[in-house]
Amino acid sequence: MPLMPDLTLLPWHEVRDPAEVDAALCWRPPEGWLASLPNLRLVHSLGAGVDHILADKDYPAAVPLVRLVDPYMTQAMTEYVTFQVLRLHLGTPAYDRQQRAGRWEPHVPPRAAHRRVGILGLGELGAAAAAALVALGFDVAGWSRTAKALPGVACFAGGEALGEFLARTEILVCLLPLTAATDGILSAEAFARMPRGAGIINVGRGRHLVEADLLSALEAGQLSEAVLDVFPTEPLPAGHPFWTHDRIVVTPHVAALTNPETASLIVAENLRRLAAGGSWPDRVDLASGY
Incomplete structure (x- = not known):
């Protein structure tokens, strides 16, 4: 009807x-x-x-x-973000590489309470993802343009607080809207402020990420892993280096259909x-x- x-x-x-x-x-x-x-x-x-x-x-x-x-899209995004954070937290990408190389090298991840996850963007989707990660026991912080207060989340606000937020973030999730102020926010400058070996998950917009800076940060070991669901050009062009990079997971803009x-x-x-x-x-x- x-x-x-x-x-x-x-x-x-x-x-x-x-x-x-x-x-x-x-x-x-x-x-x-x-x-x-x-x-x-x-x-x-x-x-x-x-x-x-x-x-x-x-x-x-x-x-x-x-x-x-x-609410369906919010739930879908929460599921995607939680899944990808858990993958990085547990070291699943490293095990994928070990399997391809025929290596058996178990390791013990830190407790969730000792893993610092940061959410860039605390709107409808970011707040829901943060709440789910808090429920799993992660040490969660969030950054937004204006001040927010969320249960169990260390909230940072404004440009002056971004550096402090990044410095404590081992797994970064970008859920920002794309504006003139956030275009290119995932850059070499941001990566350099994060702990060495951090991972990023971009489910915001492709233009949040400076692609060349990501490749350089992965090559240098400043970042260890990246999960990308959004790209400046979609579909991601054939031959793009992200397709075959062993430290980048590509999904076709499916986090919240x-x-x-x-x-x-x-x-x-x-x-x-x-x-x-x-x-x-x-x-x-x-x-x-x-």
């Missing part, structure tokens, strides 16, 4: 009269297309991020932008809010980009 039977949904290229469109559900709309809709009243992202929409220099600033906040069954309920509710006058708890601040 349709969630909103009176609603007309059309693919963007089938719109005949732009004046009839009052809401756009989108991921990567053609540049300038949103600005061509004179009666547009809402833009709804079909993912947790909105950088792909705000990249349009002609975005109509007066039109509210709402991001998708879906949009699930049509659950996302449709969220979108329908936000469209009802539009019909009722428009008020959305997950409206994006266009100035900050999230």
Whole structure:
């Protein structure tokens, strides 16, 4: 049964009269297309991020932008982050290499309470991942642009606290939104501040990472492992050095896929809010980009 039977949904290229469109559900709309809709009243992202929409220099600033906040996606991201943190904590990548080389070299990892995990970004997804890692007994810290308070998490805020946060982080998880301030934040400067042999997990955006700096840090031993789910160009191009690097795990942007069954309920509710006058708890601040 349709969630909103009176609603007309059309693919963007089938719109005949732009004046009839009052809401756009989108991921990567053609540049300038949103600005061509004179009666547009809402833009709804079909993912947790909105950088792909705000990249349009002609975005109509007066039109509210709402991001998708879906408990299913939050759970999926939490599962992915927890799994990858445990892999790095337990040394599973090293055992994978040992198996390929036919070596038997067991080692004892530290207790979870002695493993310092840091979450870059304490929004909906970052806070949920941090809570799950706290529940597993890890020593968890988090960094965000503005001050947060989360149970069991040492919270750092602002640019002046980033260095201190990185210095205590052995496994770093990036869950930041992509903004001008966070573009390239995973760089040689950041890696140098971390303990030698640290690992990183990037599930934010590909442009958070300076790829050449990662390769150099791995080669020098400053970083020991990297797990990457997001890339500046997707799919990751054939022949890219990440594909065959034995200290990099590549996954194809699957940490928190949009699930049509659950996302449709969220979108329908936000469209009802539009019909009722428009008020959305997950409206994006266009100035900050999230």
